[in-house]
Amino acid sequence: MSIFIGNLPYEVSQDDLKQVFADYGTVKSVRLPMDRETGRVRGFAFVEMDTEAEETAAIQALDGAKWIGRSLKVSKARPREDKRSSSSDRGNQKYSRRY
Template sequence: MPKKIYVGNLNYNTDEDRLADHFAQFGTVLSARIIFDRETNRSKGFGFVEMEEDEAAEAAISALNNQELDSRNLRVNEAIERERRPRDNRY
């Protein structure tokens, strides 16, 4: 079953391919997504990696938490799904 991983403290220049490659050493990466600010289109410094197997995801979390990628120590843990909030479109 796929497992989603939160990756924080990313270097603002790290791209999704680099992120996916970094996690691929532990198993199949289904997706790697960096979150960008809508207004500035700049990385927010965090993202998500989805891995095919739970065991691979757990191994990646254990091995990569607090490890360096692109001169930043990553914060890596299991992603927690948030409830979707309706957008407030009042202007």
């Protein structure tokens, strides 16, 4: 399981996030995606902790919490959707109709 953290300020670092989440258990990894064009943080991150119980505790404590002047959005991360396959499926449906 992984934790999604949204509404992050652009100045946040992996170390900042690790420190905050360490209060709730062992942080295994922090992923902070960067924008390819600007090179700055995209405003969200993913944190993986040692156990599901630690992740649940962090989510409950930090969702909606004020941090660096922002209200955090913290939840279980959902699997990434492949947008290419869904858009191509819609395109194929257009041509498969029978008249």
